[in-house]
Amino acid sequence: MTPFESFVAGPWGATVAIAGMALVTYLCRIAGVVVMSRIRITPRIERGLRALPGSIIMATILPVIIDAGIPAMVAIPAAVFVMAVTRTDLASLAAGLGAISLLRAFGV
Amino acid sequence: MSAPLPNFSLDGVKHGARLAVPAFPGFIMFALAFGAAAAQKGLSLGETLGLSAFVYAGASQMVGLEIWQKVWTPSTILTIITVTAIVNVRMILLGATLQPWLRDEPKPRSALNLFLLTEAGWIISTRYHSEGGRDVGILFGSAAILYVVWLGATLAGYFAGAFVPDPRRFGLDLVMPVFFSIMLVPLWKGARPALPWLVAGLVSLVVHALAPGYLFIAAGALAGVVAGMLIE
Numbered sequence: 001m002t003p004f005e006s007f008v009a010g011p012w013g014a015t016v017a018i019a020g021m022a023l024v025t026y027l028c029r030i031a032g033v034v035v036m037s038r039i040r041i042t043p044r045i046e047r048g049l050r051a052l053p054g055s056i057i058m059a060t061i062l063p064v065i066i067d068a069g070i071p072a073m074v075a076i077p078a079a080v081f082v083m084a085v086t087r088t089d090l091a092s093l094a095a096g097l098g099a100i101s102l103l104r105a106f107g108v
Numbered sequence: 109m110s111a112p113l114p115n116f117s118l119d120g121v122k123h124g125a126r127l128a129v130p131a132f133p134g135f136i137m138f139a140l141a142f143g144a145a146a147a148q149k150g151l152s153l154g155e156t157l158g159l160s161a162f163v164y165a166g167a168s169q170m171v172g173l174e175i176w177q178k179v180w181t182p183s184t185i186l187t188i189i190t191v192t193a194i195v196n197v198r199m200i201l202l203g204a205t206l207q208p209w210l211r212d213e214p215k216p217r218s219a220l221n222l223f224l225l226t227e228a229g230w231i232i233s234t235r236y237h238s239e240g241g242r243d244v245g246i247l248f249g250s251a252a253i254l255y256v257v258w259l260g261a262t263l264a265g266y267f268a269g270a271f272v273p274d275p276r277r278f279g280l281d282l283v284m285p286v287f288f289s290i291m292l293v294p295l296w297k298g299a300r301p302a303l304p305w306l307v308a309g310l311v312s313l314v315v316h317a318l319a320p321g322y323l324f325i326a327a328g329a330l331a332g333v334v335a336g337m338l339i340e
Contacts, residue, residue, distance in 0.1 A: 032203025055332020
């Protein structure tokens with residue numbers, strides 16, 4: 001093991017992870033202001049960036065939903081439906097979690 | 109009438125804090141969900157608050173939890189940093205739009221304001237700016253109060269999550285995917301702009317089936333961006 005490997009494997013690993021996450025996030029926060037005068041955000045780049053939030057969500061949740069099985073596959077569309085109708089994130093989260101607990105209680 | 113010159117006032121800070129109130133419920137919900145999911149995942153209170161205080165970017169914190177490790181290696185550290193960067197790269201756009209307003213601001217103050225930058229604070233401040241306002245206190249006031257709300261709700265969520273006896277029974281192990289899918293609804297602007305999401309989802313499923321680890325998140329998100337750039 002290299003010194004860095006043993007360092008991150010020890011109690012400081014989580015701190016290194018948080019520090020790294022904090023650093024790249026801060027770079028993202030200041031980058032727009034810093035490089036604005038140098039780089040032009042073309043319409044094409046802007047379209048790509050606009051597709052990013054939804055793409056991240058889909059890429060993150062789809063495999064997780066499929067791995068979690070039927071309760072997730074039923075409850076998550078239900079939560080999305082409640083959100084589309086009520087536009088209340090609290091109610092939708094409750095509907096989703098409620099559906100999961102119900103399905104699990106019945107052994108699905 | 110010409111726009112007022114950029115300035116920074118205490119009244120602006122107070123006014124900004126009041127403008128941020130409508131964003132409280134969303135912040136509280138997300139931070140409660142994050143705190144509970146972190147407790148559920150076995151993070152310490154310090155790690156949970158550390159993520160909320162220093163990363164302070166909900167989506168990347170949630171995705172980070174999915175990749176969180178009990179024992180870290182250089183490659184898992186690199187993975188979580190890369191995924192965080194991919195999730196947060198959208199902030200570059202937010203900053204870019206603020207640049208004209210902050211051009212003559214003292215650098216340390218802008219450094220702080222940008223550390224506190226969130227989508228909600230950005231929406232509040234850009235609306236104010238587009239109505240002709242130039243008081244940077246609005247930007248700081250709205251951002252600072254949201255930061256405090258975020259930390260408080262993270263703390264509350266952590267204890268709520270830790271004290272639920274059997275989190276699986278209440279579906280709390282799936283808080284993250286449920287919350288993320290709900291967040292798709294306000295992002296929905298019709299079928300066509302959502303086409304890249306479909307590409308992202310399909311690519312992530314394929315990569316998930318073929319490659320170990322969490323490469324599927326980055327691969328899917330990148331595929332979505334490329335699809336977005338190609339679709340007119």
